[in-house]
Amino acid sequence: MLEINNISAFYGNIQILWDVSLKVNEGEIVALIGGNGAGKTTLVRAITGLLPIASGSIKFLEKEIDKLPPHIITELGISHIPEGRKLFTEMSVHENLEMGAYSKPAWKKKHETLERVFKIFPRLKEREKQLARTLSGGEQQMVAMGRGLMSIPKLCIIDEPSNGLAPMVVMEVFKIVQELRDQGITILLIEQNVRHTLEISDRAYVLENGRVVMEGDCATCLASEHIKKAYLGL
Amino acid sequence: MEQFLNIFLGGLLIGGIYSLVSMGLSLQYGVAKVLNIAHGEFLMIGAFVTYWLQQSGVEPLLTVVIVGPTMFIIGFILYRTVFTSIRLRSAHPGIYESNSLLAAFGIYFIVMNIGILIWGTTPHSYTYLNQSISVGGALFTQNRIVAAAFAVVIGIAFYLFLTNTRTGKAIRAAAQDPATAGLMGVNIDFVLALCFGFGAAMAGVAGSLISICYSLSTAMGLGYTVIAIVVVTLGGLGSIPGSFIGGFILGVIGSAVSFWEPGLTVASYYVIFIVLLLVRPKGIMGR
Numbered sequence: 116m117l118e119i120n121n122i123s124a125f126y127g128n129i130q131i132l133w134d135v136s137l138k139v140n141e142g143e144i145v146a147l148i149g150g151n152g153a154g155k156t157t158l159v160r161a162i163t164g165l166l167p168i169a170s171g172s173i174k175f176l177e178k179e180i181d182k183l184p185p186h187i188i189t190e191l192g193i194s195h196i197p198e199g200r201k202l203f204t205e206m207s208v209h210e211n212l213e214m215g216a217y218s219k220p221a222w223k224k225k226h227e228t229l230e231r232v233f234k235i236f237p238r239l240k241e242r243e244k245q246l247a248r249t250l251s252g253g254e255q256q257m258v259a260m261g262r263g264l265m266s267i268p269k270l271c272i273i274d275e276p277s278n279g280l281a282p283m284v285v286m287e288v289f290k291i292v293q294e295l296r297d298q299g300i301t302i303l304l305i306e307q308n309v310r311h312t313l314e315i316s317d318r319a320y321v322l323e324n325g326r327v328v329m330e331g332d333c334a335t336c337l338a339s340e341h342i343k344k345a346y347l348g349l
Numbered sequence: 350m351e352q353f354l355n356i357f358l359g360g361l362l363i364g365g366i367y368s369l370v371s372m373g374l375s376l377q378y379g380v381a382k383v384l385n386i387a388h389g390e391f392l393m394i395g396a397f398v399t400y401w402l403q404q405s406g407v408e409p410l411l412t413v414v415i416v417g418p419t420m421f422i423i424g425f426i427l428y429r430t431v432f433t434s435i436r437l438r439s440a441h442p443g444i445y446e447s448n449s450l451l452a453a454f455g456i457y458f459i460v461m462n463i464g465i466l467i468w469g470t471t472p473h474s475y476t477y478l479n480q481s482i483s484v485g486g487a488l489f490t491q492n493r494i495v496a497a498a499f500a501v502v503i504g505i506a507f508y509l510f511l512t513n514t515r516t517g518k519a520i521r522a523a524a525q526d527p528a529t530a531g532l533m534g535v536n537i538d539f540v541l542a543l544c545f546g547f548g549a550a551m552a553g554v555a556g557s558l559i560s561i562c563y564s565l566s567t568a569m570g571l572g573y574t575v576i577a578i579v580v581v582t583l584g585g586l587g588s589i590p591g592s593f594i595g596g597f598i599l600g601v602i603g604s605a606v607s608f609w610e611p612g613l614t615v616a617s618y619y620v621i622f623i624v625l626l627l628v629r630p631k632g633i634m635g636r
């Protein structure tokens with residue numbers, strides 16, 4: 116579904132991504148793990164058209180997308196749930212969700228999509244009229260995820276959803292990610308919570324200093340000495 | 350009592366105009382991040398176009414349907430040409446804000462001098478709806494009441510537009526976080542140009558409304574720009590309701606001060622501005 120081939124990307128003249136390749140098949144949860152500053156968010160920004168790539172190619176559903184602007188990529192079916200949630204804090208939960216459906220095709224169907232999102236996140240329906248900034252961290256993450264679903268995506272890229280949340284809430288977030296997959300949405304999950312991520316994902320990529328240093332199915336990754344030492348603290 | 354009504358209601362009437370001018374600047378400065386020093390010049394042009402049309406027999410209130418859309422188009426194009434290219438060329442937002450301030454200064458001089466070339470420097474005025482109405486003994490001319498009512502209706506209509514339409518919501522989202530709004534598929538350059546256009550339209554229409562009650566001069570613009578900057582700071586940068594309410598507050602304060610000592614009115618605005626910056630830079634409705 117998503118095919119990234121040998122891309123490199125820069126901020127100014129500092130190279131951040133080096134020859135990165137990654138594939139996501141339909142129906143999978145693919146994990147992208149790596150420490151702070153590894154280049155995970157940079158990779159997401161390259162996929163979603165926020166950062167131009169210097170070389171390589173990105174294909175989505177067999178179509179080259181690496182020169183398209185962000186709003187077209189959103190319309191093609193990639194949704195980006197950004198790191199740090201990035202809610203419109205002075206707008207209501209309802210309006211935040213509506214903004215997720217901003218693209219014309221999604222806007223036409225926003226009422227039905229909203230019902231679907233409220234089924235997944237019943238708590239958001241209770242909070243519908245509240246300003247986003249008055250919600251707890253966990254609830255805000257749910258708004259961010261709900262907003263990401265409002266564009267009716269085929270692929271959801273979720274950047275560090277568990278960051279800064281209490282352990283109980285983290286479990287809830289991971290459960291929802293699985294639920295989304297069960298509903299037919301393909302997921303690229305970016306995380307630093309390596310153990311839980313590998314437990315719910317199908318395959319994983321490990322990014323270090325802007326390079327993919329390991330890839331494979333999650334069981335293999337969990338068993339690897341490198342992962343155990345560097346990410347699981349064993 | 351009569352005296353109080355005179356000051357208070359008089360303040361609210363001029364406050365309605367201040368609200369409209371300031372909502373316009375709030376869109377340009379709070380959302381599009383251009384501290385538009387030329388804002389009052391759009392007001393001056395609006396006022397003179399209405400004056401001009403009135404002299405050739407057009408009903409002054411009807412001129413707003415010409416002035417508003419024309420100013421909108423001029424503002425929109427100005428943003429798409431001058432400010433968009435400054436934005437795209439600026440390495441970071443700080444550079445964009447300072448460069449666009451300089452560009453706005455240039456526009457200020459150009460527009461004001463065009464005004465002087467056409468209309469000279471002597472004040473102009475005409476009479477329209479100048480019978481007085483008594484409110485509890487205090488007298489107000491009809492034209493002031495009509496002008497304030499128009500300003501309030503436009504303010505409320507714009508607020509409903511912002512809260513109830515897809516484009517209005519995109520403007521509010523872009524005001525809070527342009528990058529994330531872009532992520533949602535909002536075309537940021539287009540939305541910011543819209544904001545700048547709406548801002549110019551509001552200034553122009555405010556000018557039309559001012560022309561039906563007060564005399565005009567080509568030097569009138571800057572004073573309104575200063576008022577708008579104070580009101581936008583008072584209301585909270587980027588808060589449209591804040592500018593709306595702030596306009597009335599400043600109107601009443603100005604009215605009270607000028608009752609006491611007319612020469613101190615403008616000075617009192619600066620005092621409010623400085624005190625705000627020191628005590629509550631976020632303004633009354635700011636976050």
Ligand SMILES: Nc1ncnc2c1ncn2[C@@H]1O[C@H](COP(=O)(O)OP(=O)(O)O)[C@@H](O)[C@H]1O
Binds near residue numbers: 131149150151154157
């Ligand atoms: N806007 C930016 N400008 C310059 N450098 C950046 C910018 N954003 C991130 N970087 C740098 O790029 C590297 C990768 O960052 P990032 O992709 O955010 O990592 P991760 O998401 O894996 O924590 C880091 O060294 C970071 O300092």
Ligand SMILES: [Mg+2]
Binds near residue numbers: 156157274275
């Ligand atoms: Mg990151």
